[in-house]
Amino acid sequence: MKKSIMFQGTGSGVGKSLITAAFCRIFKDDGYKTVPFKSQNMALNSFITKEGLEMGRAQVFQAEAARIEPDVRMNPILLKPTTDKKAQVIFKGKVHKNMDAQEYHKFKPQLENMIKEIYEELTSEYDICVLEGAGSPAEINLRENDIVNMGMAKLSNSPVVLIGDIDKGGVFASLAGTMMLLNEEERSRVKGVIINKFRGDIKILEPGLKMLEDIIKIPVLGVIPYSDINIEDEDSLSEIFKRRSKSNKEINIEVLYLPHVSNFTDFNVFQTQEDVNVRYVLRGESIGNPDILIIPGSKNTIEDLIYLRESGIEEEIKALHKKGKLIFGICGGYQMLGKKLYDPKGVECGIKEIDGIGFLDIETVFEDEKVTTQVKGIIEYEGSGYLEGLKGCNIEGYEIHMGRSKLCGESVYFDRINERLGKITSDLEGAVNSQGNVVGTYIHGIFDNINFTRKLLNNVRKSKGLGEIESSVESFSEFKEKEYNKLANIVKSNVDMNKIYEIIESGV
Numbered sequence: 208m209k210k211s212i213m214f215q216g217t218g219s220g221v222g223k224s225l226i227t228a229a230f231c232r233i234f235k236d237d238g239y240k241t242v243p244f245k246s247q248n249m250a251l252n253s254f255i256t257k258e259g260l261e262m263g264r265a266q267v268f269q270a271e272a273a274r275i276e277p278d279v280r281m282n283p284i285l286l287k288p289t290t291d292k293k294a295q296v297i298f299k300g301k302v303h304k305n306m307d308a309q310e311y312h313k314f315k316p317q318l319e320n321m322i323k324e325i326y327e328e329l330t331s332e333y334d335i336c337v338l339e340g341a342g343s344p345a346e347i348n349l350r351e352n353d354i355v356n357m358g359m360a361k362l363s364n365s366p367v368v369l370i371g372d373i374d375k376g377g378v379f380a381s382l383a384g385t386m387m388l389l390n391e392e393e394r395s396r397v398k399g400v401i402i403n404k405f406r407g408d409i410k411i412l413e414p415g416l417k418m419l420e421d422i423i424k425i426p427v428l429g430v431i432p433y434s435d436i437n438i439e440d441e442d443s444l445s446e447i448f449k450r451r452s453k454s455n456k457e458i459n460i461e462v463l464y465l466p467h468v469s470n471f472t473d474f475n476v477f478q479t480q481e482d483v484n485v486r487y488v489l490r491g492e493s494i495g496n497p498d499i500l501i502i503p504g505s506k507n508t509i510e511d512l513i514y515l516r517e518s519g520i521e522e523e524i525k526a527l528h529k530k531g532k533l534i535f536g537i538c539g540g541y542q543m544l545g546k547k548l549y550d551p552k553g554v555e556c557g558i559k560e561i562d563g564i565g566f567l568d569i570e571t572v573f574e575d576e577k578v579t580t581q582v583k584g585i586i587e588y589e590g591s592g593y594l595e596g597l598k599g600c601n602i603e604g605y606e607i608h609m610g611r612s613k614l615c616g617e618s619v620y621f622d623r624i625n626e627r628l629g630k631i632t633s634d635l636e637g638a639v640n641s642q643g644n645v646v647g648t649y650i651h652g653i654f655d656n657i658n659f660t661r662k663l664l665n666n667v668r669k670s671k672g673l674g675e676i677e678s679s680v681e682s683f684s685e686f687k688e689k690e691y692n693k694l695a696n697i698v699k700s701n702v703d704m705n706k707i708y709e710i711i712e713s714g715v
């Protein structure tokens with residue numbers, strides 16, 4: 208019989224994804240073939256598998272923690288909000304269509320069978336499946352037709368562990384309240400609770416734990432201390448956005464936090480470089496004096512371009528460009544840096560034509576077929592200044608876009624893709640302006656290529672009169688490996704693992 212355990216939370220942001228990842232690593236290292244699963248994600252951070260299928264990034268890092276290749280079956284439904292009312296619905300890695308909330312809600316019952324089939328197929332290949340819920344299981348208006356919390360626990364017949372966040376405050380009330388709002392059958396699935404993000408004296412907390420156990424009649428399986436783990440979890444990233452420490456690093460990178468920003472995980476890798484500080488420029492804030500400005504991907508390039516224009520940020524970008532600073536656009540950001548954007552079929556937001564910022568001689572047309580592919584390539588651009596010596600650097604990453612961009616004018620290509628979805632090609636891609644200080648590319652994850660990134664950063668250092676330095680890590684994966692181990696150790700040493708295995712063994 209296959210085994211499973213599901214982690215649900217008292218709300219979003221309590222740390223479900225990280226705890227799920229931690230258990231993936233722990234079980235794997237204890238000798239079990241382990242697989243993560245979350246039926247449905249709502250996120251703009253996605254990943255493209257080897258097969259060219261799109262899935263949420265949380266199950267990607269959980270798969271890495273379980274030391275397996277990401278597989279779209281680990282996250283069969285992905286909802287990517289395009290506007291405030293609609294989301295692009297992705298099934299098994301491919302775009303189904305754009306739907307509003309009501310339409311999707313009506314459609315949900317039909318999804319149950321698909322999820323069950325996929326779940327069974329996937330888990331038949333593993334010893335333990337670690338499932339993650341979404342938000343809270345106590346959203347009583349959504350109980351009917353639920354496919355991601357208790358509905359999923361039932362479908363997979365999994366025991367549940369409920370996670371509460373003590374850092375937010377009100378952890379006892381949210382755990383007890385969640386239990387109270389569950390029905391009898393759901394409540395009987397919950398075998399224990401975990402208190403996450405604890406800072407303080409455990410001795411003071413202990414009497415409360417005993418009282419809570421008496422009230423909810425299930426054990427507290429562990430109290431996990433607050434920790435600074437650098438894993439690309441969306442929740443902890445949202446804390447990074449707010450962090451406003453004064454930087455004493457030598458290179459300052461600013462990333463525009465667009466209203467529909469997608470794949471902001473592209474910039475996590477900069478944490479591995481000791482001389483770099485990344486600041487996200489939030490709504491209402493101004494661009495400071497960065498050495499590199501990055502315009503990231505966007506689910507809705509045209510609307511986000513209008514946002515930059517109306518908020519006055521576009522003028523600030525132009526002023527920075529006049530100072531000769533390096534400006535980098537990824538995917539939607541790349542499209543914005545061009546001269547023109549056309550959307551004849553209304554793929555983005557209904558506006559058919561708009562001028563771009565205009566630093567790159569490219570034009571973009573949105574099509575209704577989405578490009579989703581992993582890529583391997585090489586830098587083609589040869590020049591001095593910021594991009595000196597990059598020619599010949601190998602790069603790997605992935606593309607997710609509806610738009611197609613064409614070079615027209617003085618700009619030149621940035622790179623050459625020589626492998627797409629495992630097939631050999633030779634396509635020129637990306638663009639660089641004639642001064643060599645504005646770059647755009649469709650490749651997400653380009654900075655994960657440490658050799659490329661370190662060379663670029665060293666060029667920026669040179670432009671500031673600083674000497675070159677070496678990267679303290681050889682690859683981003685080496686860095687992530689260490690973080691997964693740290694995370695697993697923290698969880699393992701603060702949770703009753705015997706009880707966890709007992710729960711898995713006895714099931715529901």
Ligand SMILES: NC(=O)CC[C@H](N)C(=O)O
Nearest residue numbers: 504505538539608609610
């Ligand atoms: N990932 C992205 O940045 C996508 C850009 C744009 N919305 C497109 O689909 O082409």
